Amino acid sequence: MTEDVERILVDEKELDEITTRLANQITQDYKNSTKPLILIVILKGSLNFASDLMRKIPLPLEIEFMKVSSYGAGTKNSGEIKIHLDLIREELEKYDLLIIEDIVDSGRTLARLTQLLKNRNANSVKTCTLLDKPSRREVEFTPDYCGKEIENEFVIGYGLDYDEKYRNLPYVGILKREIYS
Ligand code: IMP
Ligand code: MG
Numbered sequence: 183m184t185e186d187v188e189r190i191l192v193d194e195k196e197l198d199e200i201t202t203r204l205a206n207q208i209t210q211d212y213k214n215s216t217k218p219l220i221l222i223v224i225l226k227g228s229l230n231f232a233s234d235l236m237r238k239i240p241l242p243l244e245i246e247f248m249k250v251s252s253y254g255a256g257t258k259n260s261g262e263i264k265i266h267l268d269l270i271r272e273e274l275e276k277y278d279l280l281i282i283e284d285i286v287d288s289g290r291t292l293a294r295l296t297q298l299l300k301n302r303n304a305n306s307v308k309t310c311t312l313l314d315k316p317s318r319r320e321v322e323f324t325p326d327y328c329g330k331e332i333e334n335e336f337v338i339g340y341g342l343d344y345d346e347k348y349r350n351l352p353y354v355g356i357l358k359r360e361i362y363s
Contacts (some may be wrong), residue, residue, distance in 0.1 A: 183348060187355035191337055192313075192330060194352055200329040201231070204310060205238030207327060208280065212241055217278045217305045224295075225249040225267065226349065227284030230341040231312045231329075235282065246271060252290040263294045274304040284342050285313040289323030296323075313337065313354070336362060 192200070212219050223232040225247050236245065249267035271277070279299055286292055292309050299307045310327035317334050338344050339351030344362060348355075 183351065186348070186358050186361050187338070187351070188358045190353050190355050191332065191335070192340070192354040196330075197234070197340060197353065200312065201234045202238055204327050204329060205235055208235075208310065209239050209241055212278065212280075215278055217276060219243040220271070220277045220279050221245045222269065222279055222281045222299070223247050224281065224283045224291075227341045227343065228282045228312070229349075231284060232282040235310070248295070250291060250295060252288070252294070263291055263298075269299075274299065274302045277304060278306045279304045279308070281307065281309045283309065283311045283325075285315065285337070286311045286323065286325055286328075287315050287318045288320040290321055292325065293321050293323040312340075313342075 219241060221232060221236060221243060223229070223245055226249070232245070236243065246269050247267060248265070248269055250263050250265050252263045281292065281295060281299070283292055292311070296307050296309060308326040311325045312329040314325060314328045314331045315334055316331055335356045336344065337354050338348035338357045339354045341349050342354065343349045344357050348357070
């Protein structure tokens with residue numbers, strides 16, 4: 183598996199620093215809020231990130247899972263997202279929602295998901311991503327919390343996959359081009 187990695191982009195030490203920094207920011211921002219916080223963990227890629235992050239947020243919080251995918255540009259559903267696993271919660275106006283995502287690429291997934299949850303009248307909806315590739319943006323979207331901005335490289339590990347593999351690497355690495363081209 184490691185022989186498919188071109189180089190390590192974010193090692194375990196930096197991942198630890200990133201989750202500490204983001205957790206501190208989130209704790210500061212939500213500590214005085216009057217509504218309960220729910221982390222919306224987007225499966226499957228943000229599993230490790232959410233797990234590390236939540237253990238560093240010393241606030242009462244709840245977690246829920248969603249599984250979504252965006253239709254690629256060029257299809258007739260371009261810009262829409264498909265919901266594979268939805269939130270089983272009612273009365274979202276009672277909660278602050280923080281969506282936890284692994285990486286923002288075109289921006290379609292989080293732009294649409296944020297809009298969808300706002301339309302369901304959540305008290306607030308914010309987004310937290312481990313990684314961001316701003317140069318790839320196709321729709322306007324800026325995450326509220328971002329671990330690290332990266333160049334246009336295909337990355338794997340720490341939850342991120344290529345063809346469902348490499349999620350169990352303990353770091354984020356750049357996948358060798360020969361694997362996917
Ligand atoms: P967006 O809707 O284009 O922003 O899509 C974001 C989703 O694309 C992420 O949740 C990932 O599943 C996937 N993705 C984008 N870039 C990468 C990458 O470099 N490695 C692994 N998955 C990626
Ligand atoms: Mg994903």
